[in-house]
Amino acid sequence: MNLTLHVWRQAGATAEGKFEQYQARDVSPDMSFLEMLDVVNEGLIESGGSPIAFDSDCREGICGMCSLMINGVAHGPQRGTATCQLFMRHFKDGDVIYIEPWRSSAFPVVRDLVVDRSAFDRIIAAGGYITAPTGGARDANSILVAKTAVDNAMDAAACIGCGACVAACPNGSASLFTGAKVSHLGLLPQGQPERHRRVLEMVAQMDAEGFGNCTWHGECQAACPKEISIDVIARMNNDYLKAVLATKEKQNS
Amino acid sequence: MSMELNSREPGGPIEKQWEKHRFEMKLVNPANKRKHTILVVGSGLAGGSAAASLAELGYNVKCFCFQDSPRRAHSIAAQGGINAAKNYQNDGDSIYRLFYDTVKGGDFRSRESNTYRLAEISLNIIDQCVAQGVPFAREYGGLLANRSFGGAQVSRTFYARGQTGQQLLLGAYQALERQVGLGRLKMIPRTEMLDLVVIDGKARGIVVRDLVTGAVTSHAGDAVVLASGGYGNVFYLSTNAKGSNCTAAWRAYKRGAAFANPCYTQIHPTCIPQSGEHQSKLTLMSESLRNDGRVWVPKQKDDKRPPNQIPHSERDYYLERRYPAFGNLVPRDVASRAAKKACDEGYGVGPGGLGVYLDFADAIKRLGEQTIRERYGNLFEMYERITDEDPYKVPMRIYPAVHYTMGGLWVDYNLMSTIPGLHVAGEANFSDHGANRLGASALMQGLADGYFIIPYTIGDYLATNTLEKVDESHAAFKEAERCVEERTRRLLSIDGKRTVDSFHRELGKVMWDYCGMARNEAGLKHALQRIPEIREEFWSNVNVPGSDAELNQALEKAGRVSDFLELGELIVRDALDRRESCGAHFREEFQTPDGEALRDDEHYAYVAAWEYKGDDNTPALHKEPLTYEYVHLAQRSYK
Numbered sequence: 001m002n003l004t005l006h007v008w009r010q011a012g013a014t015a016e017g018k019f020e021q022y023q024a025r026d027v028s029p030d031m032s033f034l035e036m037l038d039v040v041n042e043g044l045i046e047s048g049g050s051p052i053a054f055d056s057d058c059r060e061g062i063c064g065m066c067s068l069m070i071n072g073v074a075h076g077p078q079r080g081t082a083t084c085q086l087f088m089r090h091f092k093d094g095d096v097i098y099i100e101p102w103r104s105s106a107f108p109v110v111r112d113l114v115v116d117r118s119a120f121d122r123i124i125a126a127g128g129y130i131t132a133p134t135g136g137a138r139d140a141n142s143i144l145v146a147k148t149a150v151d152n153a154m155d156a157a158a159c160i161g162c163g164a165c166v167a168a169c170p171n172g173s174a175s176l177f178t179g180a181k182v183s184h185l186g187l188l189p190q191g192q193p194e195r196h197r198r199v200l201e202m203v204a205q206m207d208a209e210g211f212g213n214c215t216w217h218g219e220c221q222a223a224c225p226k227e228i229s230i231d232v233i234a235r236m237n238n239d240y241l242k243a244v245l246a247t248k249e250k251q252n253s
Numbered sequence: 254m255s256m257e258l259n260s261r262e263p264g265g266p267i268e269k270q271w272e273k274h275r276f277e278m279k280l281v282n283p284a285n286k287r288k289h290t291i292l293v294v295g296s297g298l299a300g301g302s303a304a305a306s307l308a309e310l311g312y313n314v315k316c317f318c319f320q321d322s323p324r325r326a327h328s329i330a331a332q333g334g335i336n337a338a339k340n341y342q343n344d345g346d347s348i349y350r351l352f353y354d355t356v357k358g359g360d361f362r363s364r365e366s367n368t369y370r371l372a373e374i375s376l377n378i379i380d381q382c383v384a385q386g387v388p389f390a391r392e393y394g395g396l397l398a399n400r401s402f403g404g405a406q407v408s409r410t411f412y413a414r415g416q417t418g419q420q421l422l423l424g425a426y427q428a429l430e431r432q433v434g435l436g437r438l439k440m441i442p443r444t445e446m447l448d449l450v451v452i453d454g455k456a457r458g459i460v461v462r463d464l465v466t467g468a469v470t471s472h473a474g475d476a477v478v479l480a481s482g483g484y485g486n487v488f489y490l491s492t493n494a495k496g497s498n499c500t501a502a503w504r505a506y507k508r509g510a511a512f513a514n515p516c517y518t519q520i521h522p523t524c525i526p527q528s529g530e531h532q533s534k535l536t537l538m539s540e541s542l543r544n545d546g547r548v549w550v551p552k553q554k555d556d557k558r559p560p561n562q563i564p565h566s567e568r569d570y571y572l573e574r575r576y577p578a579f580g581n582l583v584p585r586d587v588a589s590r591a592a593k594k595a596c597d598e599g600y601g602v603g604p605g606g607l608g609v610y611l612d613f614a615d616a617i618k619r620l621g622e623q624t625i626r627e628r629y630g631n632l633f634e635m636y637e638r639i640t641d642e643d644p645y646k647v648p649m650r651i652y653p654a655v656h657y658t659m660g661g662l663w664v665d666y667n668l669m670s671t672i673p674g675l676h677v678a679g680e681a682n683f684s685d686h687g688a689n690r691l692g693a694s695a696l697m698q699g700l701a702d703g704y705f706i707i708p709y710t711i712g713d714y715l716a717t718n719t720l721e722k723v724d725e726s727h728a729a730f731k732e733a734e735r736c737v738e739e740r741t742r743r744l745l746s747i748d749g750k751r752t753v754d755s756f757h758r759e760l761g762k763v764m765w766d767y768c769g770m771a772r773n774e775a776g777l778k779h780a781l782q783r784i785p786e787i788r789e790e791f792w793s794n795v796n797v798p799g800s801d802a803e804l805n806q807a808l809e810k811a812g813r814v815s816d817f818l819e820l821g822e823l824i825v826r827d828a829l830d831r832r833e834s835c836g837a838h839f840r841e842e843f844q845t846p847d848g849e850a851l852r853d854d855e856h857y858a859y860v861a862a863w864e865y866k867g868d869d870n871t872p873a874l875h876k877e878p879l880t881y882e883y884v885h886l887a888q889r890s891y892k
Binding site: 011012028030031032034035036038039042045046048049050051053055056057058059060061062063064065078080081085087089110111114116117118120121124125126127128129130131132133134135137138139140141143144145146147150153154157158160161184185188190191 | 302305306309320321322323324325326327329330339341377379380381382383384385386388389390391392393394395396397413414416418419420423426427428430431433434440442465494495496528529531532533534536537634635638639641704705708750752754755796798799803804806807
């Protein structure tokens with residue numbers, strides 16, 4: 001099939017960007033979306049042009065590096081699928097495709113379709129962990145974890161940190177990302193001692209990075225390649241409220 | 254000056270060696286630790302866990318990765334699980350049995366002392382990861398669940414659905430980010446190591462390129478930990494991430510670190526077959542699928558009937574037939590060769606006859622679709638997304654693909670290379686797996702190295718060596734920066750006709766055809782002639798667009814491929830030198846009458862460590878003899 005692409009090109013963080021038009025010819029339905037772009041880039045290099053910069057690494061939907069807005073939808077039309085696992089059989093001959101980077105003030109563009117998502121790392125550094133320095137851990141089976149608890153924790157822990165939730169959210173909120181980590185660790189017995197501190201610190205960092213607030217549009221869960229439910233945001237809000245009250249009680253006592 | 258390969262094994266009874274060694278190693282006073290800077294290259298299971306643990310101890314740590322975040326390292330893609338000799342299943346497992354299985358699985362080409370320590374530490378790893386909140390699968394009673402993997406007759410693999418690598422990596426990543434938050438660790442992403450700086454014979458720093466601005470800078474330190482992963486992408490198509498590369502390890506080799514057993518490259522039996530020329534990478538389907546999936550091909554050649562219309566009596570379940578004791582759970586090298594044999598003889602299925610079936614129909618009938626969905630749901634979905642076929646209804650088609658490299662930089666028992674101060678961890682080193690790695694052992698080794706070995710052995714190195722004060726203004730850093738900038742300028746100035754990828758594909762095809770699942774002398778000699786020709790054309794006809802002062806992904810690739818073009822030759826040279834078959838290294842001239850690998854322990858029970866002698870000279874081969882005091886050398890049998 002033959003496709004017309006409109007791709008966002010931007011030389012650097014402060015440069016002005018614009019759409020450029022390219023033709024993708026003889027695209028096989030068994031190609032992945034990124035392989036289609038690889039072929040376009042090969043053609044650009046051979047004809048003396050400048051290849052399109054985009055992020056990708058594992059190309060099996062788990063590293064979270066790929067990040068394309070395809071026709072206005074984060075990761076494109078197939079639900080529960082990262083861009084690298086989107087195959088061209090979901091498009092048809094003659095389609096016109098608009099490709100943009102994630103758009104959010106907390107994710108500045110680095111070049112073309114590449115954005116800076118280091119804000120996510122800083123949210124984790126603020127409290128997205130269980131303090132367990134290496135060595136001295138007790139026998140793994142001495143901590144019993146109910147199967148339902150670990151299954152729910154795993155559903156939240158499946159987050160790949162791609163940022164599609166932020167890109168899809170009209171408010172540019174990182175609540176799904178932050179809520180997923182708060183839920184993963186808060187559902188496990190090991191995560192209890194730091195539960196309040198964790199949610200307070202992570203939410204504070206999320207706000208400091210310039211992400212917007214959650215107003216329950218639900219776009220994030222629709223865009224999430226791991227189909228993480230907005231239940232994690234409810235859990236985060238619940239934990240946050242409890243943590244705020246607990247901190248107040250402590251101050252008043 | 255000849256290179257010395259001192260393995261520094263502690264000696265004594267094997268079950269006491271690590272304990273004894275830990276006691277004998279010197280310690281660094283807590284107040285002095287923060288005066289030492291340690292540079293960690295790579296943020297996967299080995300690098301991430303080492304960086305976090307070293308920072309926890311109080312060292313000043315800088316960690317580098319080429320991705321935008323340390324959480325992206327390719328360890329994240331490991332699916333099936335991590336081994337540990339916990340014997341929670343009461344099925345007869347023990348440290349000794351895991352040690353034995355690993356040495357045997359590696360076809361008796363690994364160091365006994367290292368492998369025993371790995372099995373011993375496996376217990377601590379599971380404890381550590383559970384403490385961090387890794388959501389391993391549980392039974393209803395709340396205890397940890399296990400599954401089986403190839404090459405073992407016990408159930409010792411811990412897992413988190415089909416995303417075990419992801420969950421373990423996130424555990425290490427969170428520990429690392431905690432140290433970043435505490436200000437003890439500086440994480441430097443989107444940065445690539447391009448040279449190692451050796452001063453007075455010791456590793457004292459690295460030269461890196463900032464992939465966003467293109468700036469080339471130096472970082473001085475008291476020790477360097479290379480945890481930069483494997484070199485499977487030398488084959489172009491592999492299950493590795495697109496960015497996985499050999500550059501950091503290769504540049505260290507060219508500064509004097511010996512490269513060991515480069516020809517031991519693992520071909521994983523269960524990957525999704527290639528669909529066309531545009532293919533950019535291959536996708537693995539976890540080995541855990543062989544717990545419930547049965548491998549078969551039609552008994553009739555070129556059978557074009559859909560699989561569901563081929564009756565049981567006309568199917569050849571060849572692994573169960575040839576290896577009744579282990580059946581579908583034979584080790585990877587054995588399963589891969591058996592699939593190749595079936596396809597070479599004309600029994601293959603799917604496009605081009607390059608595939609065999611992995612069938613879940615019997616397991617679904619026995620256990621119900623729901624159970625299979627719980628065990629492998631995400632893998633089945635991934636398969637369907639890629640192939641557009643539903644494995645709950647039709648058998649998967651699979652074919653072997655390059656997956657892991659057992660070879661790597663040579664290290665001693667302390668995981669230190671032949672350059673003092675340069676430690677190497679995880680897939681980047683050669684230790685522990687011999688000529689073939691068992692499934693679910695890569696995660697185990699990466700975390701053993703990073704959490705539990707490097708933090709001790711680095712301390713011993715720092716405590717027993719006097720290190721002159723060195724900073725980035727030293728002439729050696731300036732010289733290395735100049736070399737890096739010169740190489741970049743050269744790549745950009747060629748302005749030829751062919752893209753970097755076209756050279757990479759060409760190299761990959763030579764490697765796969767002549768140095769892949771089966772190798773022979775004539776083919777290897779042909780490859781040894783072809784690779785320098787491809788390299789020569791690369792340096793005169795490659796087209797690398799753009800400049801060195803910007804984000805330039807074509808330039809990044811060009812640098813990596815230029816190194817693969819050199820490493821490829823060394824791999825072939827090593828494969829040619831090893832005139833025996835062992836593990837993943839299968840020389841067609843050396844096989845038993847029934848087609849199994851035929852080792853030659855008398856002449857080849859050694860680690861081949863190659864020393865760089867200059868671009869225009871043949872590298873020198875050094876041999877570290879392997880002796881077996883505990884495991885009885887025997888022909889590996891899974892029948």
